[in-house]
Amino acid sequence: MNAIVTRNMLDEGTDARNTIFPPGYQSGVGQARGHMLANQLGGSGDEWKNLFTISQNPTNTPWMSMFEQRVYDAVADGDVVTYNVYLEYVNDDPDSPPESIHLEAFGHRKGPDGKLRFDQEDIRQPSSRRTWPLILPGVTMTTLTALTTICPPPASPPSALDWSPVETELGMRLPEDYKQLMATYGPGEFCNFLSLYYPHAPREAAALTGPMPARLRQQIEEVRHNARLPWPLPHPPEQLFATGVTGNGDYLFWVTQPSDKPDAWDVAVNQALRAPWYTFTGTLTQFLLAVIGGTTRVPSFPEDLLDNGTTFTPARPIVEPTTPTDQQDSMNPTEIRAWARANGHPLPDRGRIPIEIIEAWKRGNTV
Structure with missing residues (x-):
């Protein structure tokens, strides 16, 4: 799971729905429906892809909850945090409970020393097996995609x-x-x-x-x-x-x-x-x-x-003013009126010449 956590996401998540059973989940044996993107960080408990089987103690509490709290505090303090959660499975089998969890969080703000104010990495039960990054629908990975x-x-x-x-x-x-x-x-x-x-x-x-x-x-x-x-x-x-x-x-x-x-x-x-x-x-x-x-x-x-x-x-495109054509420069209202009458267009001696007659005159006098 990869997400960028911003302040407007805090406390906007939902509890895990008890009708969702992540792979390997068993009731009554000390397991929990864990959020990859935590409830308090805006993670949904109604989306099965955000839930996985986790041991309640000590993995969910206190290990993972303490890490999530550090992310929460950094975002509440004004940072924007890139947060990654990777699950590792036995024999690369995602239908089983994960064997270990890899958490990463990196802030986007730097301190006076030029280093990131928030930079955390926490690996529980290290394993040589490859990780499976699970990207949730609608969850972004980079600053630009978050924007x-x-x-x-x-x-x-x-x-x-x-x-x-x-x-x-x-x-x-x-x-x-x-x-x-x-x-x-x-x-x-x-x-x-x-x-x-x-x-x-x-x-x-x-x-x-x-x-x-x-x-x-x-x-x-x-x-x-x-x-x-x-x-x-x-x-x-x-x-x-x-x-x-x-x-x-x-x-x-x-x-x-x-x-x-x-x-x-x-x-x-x-x-x-x-x-x-x-x-x-x-x-x-x-x-x-x-x-x-x-x-x-x-x-x-x-x-x-x-x-x-x-x-x-x-931005709206800028329309450059058009340069008058030779034909426009040579338009004479008296000539247009005479042409209009000669071609059967009724036109008074005074007043504005209708655009339809001007266009007809242009077509009949194209050089």
Whole structure:
């Protein structure tokens, strides 16, 4: 079983249904119907694939329940935890009770030392037999798939991008999670509020490859130095690369350190280039999952951000103004009226010429 546990999942599970008998289960012999994804972590007790036979003591309680409590506490404290449960069976036979259980949990937030705040692995009754990962319907495995679960992307995926020339133009590699994010969602707006910059966007203000990232770096210093009491910056401007903007004028930046490890870049948020700054330790996709999933609140973001649901709205295509054709330039109302009368179309001397007559005139006067 593989899941990403977010705060909105806590305490949303159900007790094991007593009409479900997992393989090998016997009543009255100290066994229990164990949840792979725990009840308190949002796991269903009505789905037979989430239940397995487990000894009540000491495996279910206290071993597994203590581990699940650590996951629960980490998520309640604001983390988003990837949680994996593997069952190992005698002779690889999934129709028998599992011989051992392997639990893993990894947080998505890092501490001041750069390490994950939550990183747990617990193996009971180790075995040389291979594991059987059981993926439950609707349970996600990666940060991106977790994001798409709570905030569905467009039904039609955007056109594939060739990232090599984009990175050459920028002079740096881009985080893989950003490329996958753009390939899934494309340009648009999350929760009618937050937009990410996109390579070669039609408007330069939204283009990752446009002048905005460099312009914003310069403006950060200008705004700060023009203040009566300049505030300290949490990151040198040369390490900041703009990657998005909100409807309130908050800017999102990658903190491009280490410069050669883009997958390790954190996300910084700033309100209109002024203080204060907020730094999220994690990738851009992890930031979106945490904000949209409700486990992280950016101080400058509105409190009612999620009140209208977690949505993504694709950017509308920009319709370029058409250049007048020679035929349009040469249209003369007097000539059109004369042509209309000569061809049996009744038309008064004054007033707007109906579009149907104009189109008929065009067809009859095509060069």
